[in-house]
Amino acid sequence: MNTYLSCRIRKTLHTAAGHRPLELSFELERGKLLAIHGPSGAGKTTLLRILAGLTDIDEGHIAGNGVIWRDTTLRVNIPARKRPVGMVFQDFALFPHLNVRENLEFALPSGEDPRVIPELIGLMELQSLQQARPAQLSGGQQQRVALGRAIVRKPELLLLDEPLSALDDEMRSRLQDYLLRAHRQFHLTTILVSHSLPEIFRLADEVIRLDKGRSIGRGTPAEIFLQQGSTDPFMLAGEVIDILDEGPSFTISVLCANTLLPVKTTPGQAARLRKGQKVMISSESFEPRILFMNEMSNKFDI
Amino acid sequence: MTDMAPIWLSFRLSLVTTAVLLLIAVPLANWLAHSRFRLKVVAETIISLPLVLPPTVLGFYLLLAFSPSNAFGQFLDRYLGLRLVFSFPGLVIASVLYSLPFMVNPLLAGFRALPSSLREASATLGKSGAYTLLNVLLPNIRGSLLTGIVLSFAHTMGEFGVVLMIGGNIPGKTRVASLALYDEVQSLNYHAANRYALILFASSFMILLLVYLLNHHFSKANPLP
Numbered sequence: 001m002n003t004y005l006s007c008r009i010r011k012t013l014h015t016a017a018g019h020r021p022l023e024l025s026f027e028l029e030r031g032k033l034l035a036i037h038g039p040s041g042a043g044k045t046t047l048l049r050i051l052a053g054l055t056d057i058d059e060g061h062i063a064g065n066g067v068i069w070r071d072t073t074l075r076v077n078i079p080a081r082k083r084p085v086g087m088v089f090q091d092f093a094l095f096p097h098l099n100v101r102e103n104l105e106f107a108l109p110s111g112e113d114p115r116v117i118p119e120l121i122g123l124m125e126l127q128s129l130q131q132a133r134p135a136q137l138s139g140g141q142q143q144r145v146a147l148g149r150a151i152v153r154k155p156e157l158l159l160l161d162e163p164l165s166a167l168d169d170e171m172r173s174r175l176q177d178y179l180l181r182a183h184r185q186f187h188l189t190t191i192l193v194s195h196s197l198p199e200i201f202r203l204a205d206e207v208i209r210l211d212k213g214r215s216i217g218r219g220t221p222a223e224i225f226l227q228q229g230s231t232d233p234f235m236l237a238g239e240v241i242d243i244l245d246e247g248p249s250f251t252i253s254v255l256c257a258n259t260l261l262p263v264k265t266t267p268g269q270a271a272r273l274r275k276g277q278k279v280m281i282s283s284e285s286f287e288p289r290i291l292f293m294n295e296m297s298n299k300f301d302i
Numbered sequence: 303m304t305d306m307a308p309i310w311l312s313f314r315l316s317l318v319t320t321a322v323l324l325l326i327a328v329p330l331a332n333w334l335a336h337s338r339f340r341l342k343v344v345a346e347t348i349i350s351l352p353l354v355l356p357p358t359v360l361g362f363y364l365l366l367a368f369s370p371s372n373a374f375g376q377f378l379d380r381y382l383g384l385r386l387v388f389s390f391p392g393l394v395i396a397s398v399l400y401s402l403p404f405m406v407n408p409l410l411a412g413f414r415a416l417p418s419s420l421r422e423a424s425a426t427l428g429k430s431g432a433y434t435l436l437n438v439l440l441p442n443i444r445g446s447l448l449t450g451i452v453l454s455f456a457h458t459m460g461e462f463g464v465v466l467m468i469g470g471n472i473p474g475k476t477r478v479a480s481l482a483l484y485d486e487v488q489s490l491n492y493h494a495a496n497r498y499a500l501i502l503f504a505s506s507f508m509i510l511l512l513v514y515l516l517n518h519h520f521s522k523a524n525p526l527p
Binding site: 052053054080081082083086087089090091093096097106107109149150152 | 417419420422423424425426427428429430437438441442
C-alpha cells in the first residue's frame with residue numbers, strides 16, 4: 001500500500017454533551033477519496049481541522065508523505081500555512097473584498113506558474129463569474145470558487161467539510177462531478193466529511209464511520225452501509241401517514257420515499273403509533289413489520 | 303485677527319497622534335481579538351481606562367513620569383536626549399495614550415465580527431499572520447478602520463486636560479486650539495473665543511459626517527456573503 005497519510009490522534013472534544021475524547025488511528029493511501037460519516041458531535045470537523053493544523057491535539061502523530069506534521073512526543077508542529085493541505089470550509093470562507101478571480105489569485109504562491117488560475121476557472125466553469133464578488137454568487141457558485149481556490153496551491157491532501165450540504169439535489173450532483181474531476185486531475189488525496197449516503201457511494205473509495213469520537217467501522221461504502229447482507233432483514237425508513245382500525249388488526253400506511261406501504265399490525269402496536277411518526281419497516285419472511293426508531297439501537301443514523 | 307497657530311498645532315498634533323495610533327493599534331487590536339492569553343482582559347481594561355479617567359489624572363501622572371526630577375524623566379533626558387514635559391513629542395505621547403481606546407475599540411469590534419474561517423482559510427492557503435492581517439482582515443474592516451482614524455483625530459482635536467497638564471499652554475509650542483479658546487475666555491475676549499469654538503465645532507461636525515457617510519458606503523460595498 002502506498003500510504004500518504006498516517007494519523008494517530010487523541011483530543012478532548014468540548015461538546016454540548018460534555019467532554020469526550022476523539023481517539024482515532026488510520027492510514028490513507030495516496031490518491032484515495034475517504035469519506036468521514038457520523039452523527040453531529042462525532043468529531044468529524046475537528047478531525048479535518050486537526051489535519052489542516054487549525055486545531056491542536058492532546059497527543060499523537062500525524063505525517064503526510066513521510067513528513068511529520070505533528071508529533072507530540074517529538075514536539076513537532078508544522079503550522080497550517082506550511083502543510084500541503086487545501087481545505088474547503090463549511091461556510092466557504094471566500095474573501096468578501098476580492099472577486100472570484102482575485103480569490104483564486106490570492107492562493108497562488110509567489111513565483112508559481114499563474115496558468116493554473118485560468119485552468120481552474122475553466123475546470124470549475126467560472127468564466128462568466130470572474131469579476132463577481134462572493135456576495136453576488138449562489139451557494140453552488142461559491143462552492144466552486146472555494147474548491148478551486150483550495151486547489152490553486154496544488155495541495156497533496158484536500159479536506160472538504162460537508163461542502164455540499166446546503167445545496168439542492170441537482171446542484172449537488174453537478175458539484176460532485178466537479179469534485180471528482182478535480183480529485184483526479186490534480187492527483188489529490190481527499191478526505192470528505194459527509195452526511196449523505198448517495199454522495200458517499202458516488203464519490204468515496206472508503207468510509208470511516210465515526211461515533212462519539214471513535215471509529216466504529218471502516219471499509220468501502222458497500223461494506224459499511226450494506227453489511228446487513230443476507231442475515232439481516234432489509235429495512236426501510238418511513239413516516240406513518242394513516243392508521244386504519246380494521247377490527248382485530250390495524251393497517252398502518254407508511255410512506256417510504258414516494259411509495260405508500262400498507263403494514264398490518266396489532267392493536268397494541270397501533271396504540272403506540274401516531275401520524276407523522278418516523279418508523280422503520282423490516283421484512284421478515286415477506287411479512288412487513290414496523291420497528292420503532294428508538295428500538296433501532298443506533299443501527300441507522302442516516 | 304485670530305491667531306491661527308493654535309488651530310494648525312491642533313491639526314498637526316491630531317495627524318501625528320492618529321498616524322502613531324494606527325501603527326500601534328492595528329497589531330494590538332489584532333492580538334486582542336485573536337489571542338488566547340489569559341490576562342488579555344487586564345490589557346483591555348488598561349487600554350479602555352482613558353474613556354472613564356479624568357484627563358487631568360492621566361496628564362498628572364505623565365507629568366510626574368516625564369519630569370526630569372524623576373528617575374524615568376532623567377533617564378530619557380540623559381540617555382535619549384528627550385525632554386517630554388512641555389514639548390510637542392510629550393503632547394504626542396500623552397495624546398496617543400489618551401486616544402488609544404478610540405482607535406483600538408472600533409478595530410477590535412471589527413476584527414471580532416469577522417468569521418474566524420477567513421483567517422483560517424488564509425492560513426491553509428499558505429499565508430502568514432502579517433500577510434493575512436494586511437490583505438484579508440484590514441480590507442474587510444475598512445469601516446471600523448475609518449471610524450477609529452476619525453474618532454482618534456477628532457478626539458485629539460478636542461483634548462484639553464491632558465495637553466494642559468503635560469504641555470503647559472506655551473504659545474506656538476504647546477498651545478492647541480482648545481487651550482487658546484480657554485485663554486480667550488479667561489481674558490474676556492469672547493469674539494476670538496467664538497472663532498476658535500466655531501472652527502472646532504465645524505471641523506468636528508464635518509469629520510463625523512464624513513465617517514457616517516463612508517461607513518454607510520462600506521457596509522454596502524462588501525457585505526459578507
